[in-house]
Amino acid sequence: MDTNSSVSGVIFDIQRFSIHDGPGIRTTVFLKGCSLHCFWCHNPEGIRVKPEIRYDPARCINCGACVAVCTNGAHAIDAQGRHTYDRTKCLSCGLCVEECFTEALVLTGKTQTAEQVVAEVLRDRAFYETSGGGMTLSGGDPALQPAFSAEILARCKAEGLHTAIETAGNYPWANLAGLLPHIDLVMMDIKQMDAQRHRAATGVSNVRVLATAERLAVETDKPLLFRVPVVPGVNDADADIAAIAAHVRRLSQARRTAGRRAPITLELLAFHRLASQKYQSLGLDYRAANLEPPTEQRMRELRAIVADYLATD
Ligand code: SF4
Numbered sequence: 001m002d003t004n005s006s007v008s009g010v011i012f013d014i015q016r017f018s019i020h021d022g023p024g025i026r027t028t029v030f031l032k033g034c035s036l037h038c039f040w041c042h043n044p045e046g047i048r049v050k051p052e053i054r055y056d057p058a059r060c061i062n063c064g065a066c067v068a069v070c071t072n073g074a075h076a077i078d079a080q081g082r083h084t085y086d087r088t089k090c091l092s093c094g095l096c097v098e099e100c101f102t103e104a105l106v107l108t109g110k111t112q113t114a115e116q117v118v119a120e121v122l123r124d125r126a127f128y129e130t131s132g133g134g135m136t137l138s139g140g141d142p143a144l145q146p147a148f149s150a151e152i153l154a155r156c157k158a159e160g161l162h163t164a165i166e167t168a169g170n171y172p173w174a175n176l177a178g179l180l181p182h183i184d185l186v187m188m189d190i191k192q193m194d195a196q197r198h199r200a201a202t203g204v205s206n207v208r209v210l211a212t213a214e215r216l217a218v219e220t221d222k223p224l225l226f227r228v229p230v231v232p233g234v235n236d237a238d239a240d241i242a243a244i245a246a247h248v249r250r251l252s253q254a255r256r257t258a259g260r261r262a263p264i265t266l267e268l269l270a271f272h273r274l275a276s277q278k279y280q281s282l283g284l285d286y287r288a289a290n291l292e293p294p295t296e297q298r299m300r301e302l303r304a305i306v307a308d309y310l311a312t313d
């Protein structure tokens with residue numbers, strides 16, 4: 001691997017000791033940029049591609065240090081001595097963040113090389129080896145930064161790590177095809193089988209998502225874990241989950257017909273509102289504020305539907 005020409009990309013977090021993003025103990029690398037705009041998104045800082053400022057007024061002590069360094073006039077102290085922030089004037093240079101010692105201002109997203117990312121990932125190699133873990137690319141959608149993702153994955157494979165990706169599947173197949181040789185496990189969302197309802201919930205049709213799922217099932221032999229974030233009104237009716245489970249069963253059958261054997265599974269994840277504060281700090285409208293997360297009982301009922309479908313696979 002040529003370490004002098006490592007590809008750069010934009011990430012917003014590297015989370016060590018993850019236990020929900022694939023097998024074992026993992027490091028999850030979150031890349032910025034997503035082609036869907038799910039109104040309940042649990043990682044809204046991953047939606048936009050560019051780095052951006054998160055501002056938490058509750059932490060601001062109106063010291064004015066940010067005003068002095070921002071040449072774009074995004075910060076001001078008003079006549080009452082209160083700090084104001086105009087996001088529309090911000091170029092995300094990050095200078096004000098360095099001056100804000102209360103961390104009312106935080107830069108979300110930074111450009112790194114694949115080599116730098118993998119150096120961080122390798123810090124926990126011992127935990128991957130003892131737990132059967134590895135490295136997961138998440139986001140955002142890692143397939144939207146294909147060259148960067150490919151190099152991270154290839155470097156991790158060269159180090160003998162298990163690799164996984166979490167993706168929304170809404171892109172030309174070539175975005176993912178270049179990553180697949182370096183991936184051990186693909187985790188992909190299916191949110192709604194009805195194209196119009198999918199568009200209403202995510203901003204895009206599910207046509208490309210389902211096409212990606214189909215090609216993954218039939219043209220590859222990668223283990224596939226389809227995931228459904230169960231969101232009230234979006235896909236929490238019995239019929240919604242049954243339609244997704246039936247589709248996954250059909251994909252599983254199509255894979256076997258194609259002579260492939262790697263497992264295809266389906267997992268339901270409950271919507272939650274833990275991301276609420278992130279929306280505020282990013283200046284985004286949180287349209288899921290009034291949604292009640294599904295109860296444990298409801299999740300059990302929906303998981304039973306999935307189990308019924310996959311048992312008859
Ligand atoms: S530097 Fe931070 S604490 Fe000071 S006024 Fe700016 S945002 Fe508020």
Ligand code: SF4
Nearest residue numbers: 070090091093094096
């Ligand atoms: S990130 Fe740069 S442009 Fe944006 S508010 Fe801070 S200093 Fe101004």
